[in-house]
Amino acid sequence: xxxxxxxxxxxxxxxxxxxxxxxxxxxxxxxxxxxxxxxxxxxxxxxxxxxxxxxxxxxxxxxxxxxxxxxxxxxxxxxxxxxxxxxxxxxxxxxxxxxxxxxxxxxxxxxxxxxxxxxxxxxxxxxxxxxxxxxxxxxxxxxxxxxxxxxxxxxxxxxxxxxxxxxxxxxxxxxxxxxxxxxxxxxxxxxxxxxxxxxxxxxxxxxxxxxxxxxxxxxxxxxxxxxxxxxxxxxxxxx
Numbered sequence: 001x002x003x004x005x006x007x008x009x010x011x012x013x014x015x016x017x018x019x020x021x022x023x024x025x026x027x028x029x030x031x032x033x034x035x036x037x038x039x040x041x042x043x044x045x046x047x048x049x050x051x052x053x054x055x056x057x058x059x060x061x062x063x064x065x066x067x068x069x070x071x072x073x074x075x076x077x078x079x080x081x082x083x084x085x086x087x088x089x090x091x092x093x094x095x096x097x098x099x100x101x102x103x104x105x106x107x108x109x110x111x112x113x114x115x116x117x118x119x120x121x122x123x124x125x126x127x128x129x130x131x132x133x134x135x136x137x138x139x140x141x142x143x144x145x146x147x148x149x150x151x152x153x154x155x156x157x158x159x160x161x162x163x164x165x166x167x168x169x170x171x172x173x174x175x176x177x178x179x180x181x182x183x184x185x186x187x188x189x190x191x192x193x194x195x196x197x198x199x200x201x202x203x204x205x206x207x208x209x210x211x212x213x214x215x216x217x218x219x220x221x222x223x224x225x226x227x228x229x230x231x232x233x234x235x236x237x238x239x
Contacts, residue, residue: 008178017218025140028100105147214226
């Protein structure tokens, strides 16, 4: 195959261990959530997140969901915890989590763990003869992505990254999302290599005509069938 012009990378289970989110980031956000809202609810960006959260809550169909009419830190906190417990891909939740994580990264309480082969691969892909670009596509917010790679266990990796995409571009299981990313990055979908640990995401990328690789990192969920996607165990296997 011809060399990709854009390497599009998932985070959890691809550049970073699954445990980064489940054992570090999520517990940190949960622990500091209510205090953060009490201290920052009046700030314009946080207020905008809470307005978006209230809109999501009004459209909520689950009978056991806490009601949040748009007023009060405690009702907002109850609904956010409820969303976190169900791993909902809520844009408002992801944005607020990103703000909480920013405080943690900047204070040195959080570190963005990446696999040891990631820094070398980013450098290899972005220098001659490849001179490709690298972008991130994760359900975590763009702000959280920037923080993770700026404060990574391998140092600041953001100079290697040309783009960041989250659920605002669309669901990772929708082919349209990958077409939108291709347009935003100025490449054809067929010039993108997307790497993820989830077959359903890879299926959507392939439908959009992207190249794909299935990430089989240690700690990932066992994949019984790869759906025809070539599998890798580290980025050194991407030639």
